[in-house]
Ligand SMILES: Nc1ncnc2c1ncn2[C@@H]1O[C@H](COP(=O)(O)OP(=O)(O)O)[C@@H](O)[C@H]1O
């Protein structure tokens with residue numbers, strides 16, 4: 001009698017478990033292996049991949065406003081060929097003036113003052129002179145702060 | 159006569175290289191081929207045990223290269239099959255006792271008298287591997303459907319591809335457990351073949367009979383009723399060039415159909 005209930009329980013539980021989980025042990029193994037083999041085959045370490053991701057974000061942020069956390073950089077296998085897939089969730093493309101302004105900003109921000117700017121995001125917002133379209137402010141703000149953060153890091157490592 | 163030199167390798171230890179060597183060697187000999195097996199796992203010799211020949215070894219490969227005996231003197235004949243010989247590894251020496259050049263020379267000399275020279279490779283990708291591969295022109299890469307074994311097999315395949323002397327390599331998938339594959343807890347044959355994108359030469363099921371046959375010193379291919387033995391026999395036949403379909407390791411009907419479909423696709427691809 002106990003066995004019947006046990007069996008029934010396992011079946012029901014198993015059903016729900018299956019429904020919940022999209023990925024089984026085998027799929028996990030296959031997916032993890034794919035990634036690790038790509039890295040083995042190219043000698044690209046996770047650190048290097050992360051660095052590449054960071055630099056790509058920095059470069060691309062100049063031209064598009066994107067969801068940085070959702071940016072994906074992965075190896076994918078297509079038959080015998082492997083591809084480096086970059087998926088960029090674009091929120092908005094920047095216009096020419098904006099891009100030029102950023103260029104100017106970048107050159108001017110390469111001074112110690114910038115540290116202050118990063119310590120306090122409110123200040124950073126105040127110091128932004130060309131901020132006109134207010135509905136996009138917060139997102140763009142974050143982006144710029146992060147950008148200058150990377151600048152700062154770079155300066156440190158120099 | 160110029161025999162084929164096949165190295166059996168894996169990267170990872172314990173995946174079944176030596177078991178594969180003993181069984182394919184025995185199966186080829188049973189099929190009437192003259193076979194010699196070389197154990198290059200210096201310091202960790204095992205092939206003699208799997209064949210039940212441990213008490214017959216007088217000279218080893220190190221005695222040959224250090225010229226304490228002639229090559230022919232060091233070859234130990236199998237108990238059951240006069241077509242089968244073993245050149246044992248030295249148990250007391252390390253991997254540096256034999257060089258690539260020396261192994262190459264030994265293989266060349268044996269090619270004159272044997273149809274097949276099977277080289278049992280130590281684990282790893284260092285000098286022991288380089289030595290074992292030195293005289294070979296074909297390779298069998300043994301792996302299991304486990305992540306670490308597949309990863310190491312990928313490394314080995316990369317190294318084999320870089321070697322000009324290796325003209326072809328095939329994949330042998332060992333310790334396959336159909337029940338685990340069915341419940342999606344283990345990578346399937348299909349998964350491993352796709353990940354490594356290599357030609358398959360055999361699928362060997364997990365089989366407790368392999369443990370008992372090792373204990374007896376009698377390779378499982380000698381047991382006609384064993385599924386693993388049958389699978390190994392089929393590998394030997396494929397090596398000879400026969401077109402042998404892959405065994406169904408699976409009992410479930412629905413899955414059989416799928417497995418069959420997949421296997422027939424694979425065979426179609428085989429040259
Ligand atoms: N198909 C199999 N089923 C069950 N046990 C196996 C199988 N293949 C190998 N083994 C066991 O795995 C262990 C390692 O095998 P071995 O051939 O010595 O590996 P390697 O030479 O690659 O180190 C041995 O104990 C052997 O009996």
Ligand SMILES: [Mg+2]
Nearest residue numbers: 175176199204
């Ligand atoms: Mg071994």
